[in-house]
Amino acid sequence: MSGIRTLLVDNGSLEPAATLRLRGLAQALAARVGTPVEPVSLLHSSAIAPDRLGGVPAEILEPALERRLAAGAREFLLVPLFFGPSRALTEYLPERVAKLRARTPDLRVRLAPALFQADDPRLAQILADHVRATAAGWPAPWRVALVDHGSPVPAVTAVRDALAAQLAAALGPEVRVAGCCMERREGAAFDFNGPLLETLLGADAWRESAVVVAMQFLLPGRHAGPEGDVAAICQRAGAAHPRLRTRLTPLVAEHPQLVAMLADRWRTGCAAAPL
Known part of the structure; x- marks a missing residue:
């Protein structure tokens, strides 16, 4: 996974507690899989005042990808913090990626599976x-x-x-x-x-x-x-x-078991075809 940036992505919230918990999960997932994991929301969270987040602004997906593209990154793995196939994953996220790829054709984004899988109890x-x-x-x-x-x-x-x-x-x-x-x-x-x-x-x-x-x-x-x-x-x-x-x-x-699940979704996403 050298050169691939991993983003843990939730839907986003205006409540600071949600962003802070997302950051904790990203740190725990990074420790589990042995690579940096960055917390990013699809929407909303960037409106939270940074002083309510320990002075660190929250990021939302499209500008977060734009900043990383400007710095030279081209490959990303998105690990969704979603239970199932909401429109945020099936429509909104692919649309944002397609918009960015129109300007940066060598952008490659893989999407890991959602949390619920019928064969995983x-x-x-x-x-x-x-x-x-x-x-x-x-x-x-x-x-x-x-x-x-x-x-x-x-x-x-x-x-x-x-x-x-x-x-x-x-x-x-x-x-x-x-x-x-x-x-x-x-x-x-x-x-x-x-x-x-x-x-x-x-x-x-x-x-x-x-x-x-x-x-x-x-x-x-x-x-x-x-x-x-x-x-x-x-x-x-x-x-x-x-x-x-x-x-x-x-x-x-x-629940501590969630991080193990996210790690398995990360591994599956590593082998996924780009969007």
Whole structure:
């Protein structure tokens, strides 16, 4: 991989905690694979004031690549911090690379696979570890709501549903697991997203249960932070249904196994054909 620059890429956030955690993951991945790894976001993060990031500005992808191209770099490996094939990976990122290649024809960019792969059970194992730790001390039975952001792309929701099935298998038949989303677009065309978390928590049997909300989110931010949207949804549901009890799991990036997964995706990406 001599001469190839590795970038760990997330979607981006205006919350400093997300960028700081991305930087920590990049350092841990670099130590694992033995080559420098630079943290870069697709969007948003460059708007964070540097003094909230230890004085080091966040970078977003297109200008980050432009700066490195100007310095003479030509080959890059992008390791996506994404669960599945969102449009950020299938459309936005290739469009940005094509735009840059129009000006720099010898630009070569490889893209490593997203985190979820059907033959790799480790994401479900991470979720199961977090669920068991979060439910500690609760008497059985308790339920699990696996919540993602919600997406207009069916393939992204299919990842969540596959993870829900794997998580149910890992936890055993005595635990009810259901997939849901934090938000979704209105209309029957988007019913593939499944129920909203708020709707699920208010449903029969759920609203009088102990529910572990399994967070299918990677980094803290407006949605998944301690006072984020998911936490607010759970608070509202608890106020509306006094017999409901909820606990939120840690985020996926807080599990040490994630770095090993990213290292395997890096290795696969090394052998990938350029975009």
